[in-house]
Amino acid sequence: MTDAALPTAATAAERRSLAEARLKRRRAQETRFMWYGRLAILVALAFLTILIGRIALQGYTTFVDYRISVPVLVDPARVDRADITGANYDQMVAEAVLAKLGETDDEFGETSGELKELLSNDLGFQILDQVRADPGLIGRTVTVTGPLGADAGLYFKGELDRATPEADRKLDDRQLAWLDKMKAQGMVSSSFNLGFLTRSDSTEPEQAGVLGAVVGSALMLIVTAALAVPIGMLAAVYLEEFAPKNRWTDIIEVNINNLAAVPSIVYGLLGLAVFINWLAVPRSSPLVGGLVLALMSLPTVIIATRASLKAVPPSIREAALAVGASRTQTVFHHVLPLAMPGVMTGAILSLAHALGETAPLLMIGMVSFVPGVPAGFTEGATVLPVQIFIWENASERAFHERTAAAILVLLVFMILMNLAAILVRRRFERRW
Template identity: 70%
Template sequence: MTDARQAPSSRALIERSLKRRNAAERRFRLYGVLAICVALGFLALLLGRIIQQGHSAFVAHEMSVSVPLDPSRIDRSYPAGANYDLMAAEQVGALLGISPTDEAALTEVREILSPDVGLQLGEQVRDDPALIGQTITIHAPLGDDADQYLKGEINRETLEAQRVLTDRQLDWIDRLEARGVISSALNTGLFTRGDSTQAELAGLLGAIVGSALMLLVTAAVALPIGLLAAVWLEEFAPKGRLTDFIEVNINNLAAVPSIVYGLLGLAVFINTLGLPRASPLVGGLVLALMALPTVIIATRSSLRAVPPSIREAALALGASKTQAVFGHVVPLAMPGVMTGAIIALAHALGETAPLLMIGMISFVPGVAEGFTSAASTLPTQIFIWENAAERAFHERTAAAIIVLLAFMILMNAAAIFLRRRFERRW
């Protein structure tokens, strides 16, 4: 009788326990889904804010103006000394009904024009003095403040004293746009120009070239050294305290803050070896040191994933240890090796702190001509532009972030493709 009475009670306990377990499992799944949703929400918020702020930088407003090159105002022996900016401003002023003698109004007109107008005129006259006396048409970017107004970043309703453009200048811009003198187009200069103190003339070409040269140095140093070090540790090194010590330190180096590598590069490569500051060579060497632990760890994991039977089969057929490793094991591990290498390089591409320590925060207007030339990179260019005072540079900062993210996404996509394309299931 006692067992019969206890049986329902035990069954009820088991059922309640199962319900609690199932409820706990459902809550755990719900927490997981919520965590993913929160992470995706923050990611969407971040990307949305960057795209919202930076998409307008890929479009620029330019002005078309025909300028007569008056021979009386240009010295043929020294054509660069002419005031081409004033000549262009006078022609724009003529379209607006401004007298050439109204110096105050012409000064305001010049403020809405880009210095590129005068630069283009001067370069064309310098290259072809026969243009003096003729009328030439210039297509140049609009000044950064006028460009920001047409993009809606400067509000006419704001008090005039709190704006960089006066009401009269805003009226002129509207009139010129209505007459078709001002038009919008794809901002190709963002990718074909180097950095500049003028926001409308600043581009990313110098930073892109600098990043590419730096990654070439990083890959040339980190990949072969990392591969050989991983092969030695995994396949040839005798197991003992020395190898254990090396393995522990490699794992620890992977967690060292990146700015420490920048200090090391400043002390060793610049102060001791005398290599040029702010050069892709030094930047690549510093990032190579930072990428080495990641490359070694990824390569060792790939080598470990190759079945021992591959090694044993090669040795059984008479291959030496070296032949078995480099002829069979390493080729089979290459998909994982390449994936780890690309991820390490993508990580290096986005690093900023070590590059700031070696002087890559400097203003570099041109494009690096070699590995020892002064250069900028995409992360440091973003840092420099974000600290600029002009509003238009902040727009370009977000655009540069979009370009950097695009490069990193492409590199990670390449890593995923290589892994799926060449990976073998054992």
């Protein structure tokens, strides 16, 4: 053994060199992996910035409203007191604007007809409402203020370029000259478009708003939360804490996990067949929409609740049982309260996901045009994602900017719900 060769100085140096080379390669790999991660985050942030920036640039103009104010003579020769609704108030408004511009209508009414394209029919309805409330206004001059037509608004927002050939734009040179003259005379002013948030859908872009869709979404989420959260939570508690571990519970767990991955349109088909065709739930109502989304949200709520229950340390259960608590008392008095932050977080995120769903709602008829605000769970309604879908498929260009604005409103809802989930978790979270 004393004859064993000891490593020479050269051999030790080579080994040290090889070790340093391996260490250098390992550190280089770690550095590259770190930069790959940073690059992935930067790419994700870049795409997110481009997406939100593109939506914001297209939709922010919706919140700028161009309005016209004009005094209109309610001509007694044109208004029949016995039939107030039969008068052409839009024509009166157009002639009043022409008079302010220093022009008169031609024999065939083509001039006023061309001017009407620049005005919203909301002005005529305002006069009708005032005359209906006070017939004494007939023969007097009333001042009405309302939005310009959609294309006129696009012109003032810079979306309609005068340099475009006249044949390729919706407004001709004469109409653009009128708009410039209205602006110069102070007839047109700009303000925040509060009507977009306080009105419901309309066939006229300048009068369309998201209030009906927001209320419909809220009513639908109430139904979804009232069904999915308690049922999903109780099902998860039973499966995790009380159900025997056998083949049947294994099959149930596998199917719950599979249901969470089922395409959402399948739930729409199920809702159409069961809730509408069989149970006769009113079509296109928040009730049927909430039922469908509750089915879709149940697997997610169950999975999130079970994960939260598993995160509670076994010592909590053992301590409760050791002092004489029953199994039910242990679960509902000790385990579930400690798991509640995770349960509520999963429930809120599941509802936020349901808020953005469109495909299942299209299957149950919520794609219909709903001009009013739903007053109950069984009335016809639309929701924000479907409203966005409808507007994006409209032919009028002004609806496209409202599509982007509605997306911004939906994103605000999603951010608020995710913020609520974060606050709930931080408020009640326990660290073990």
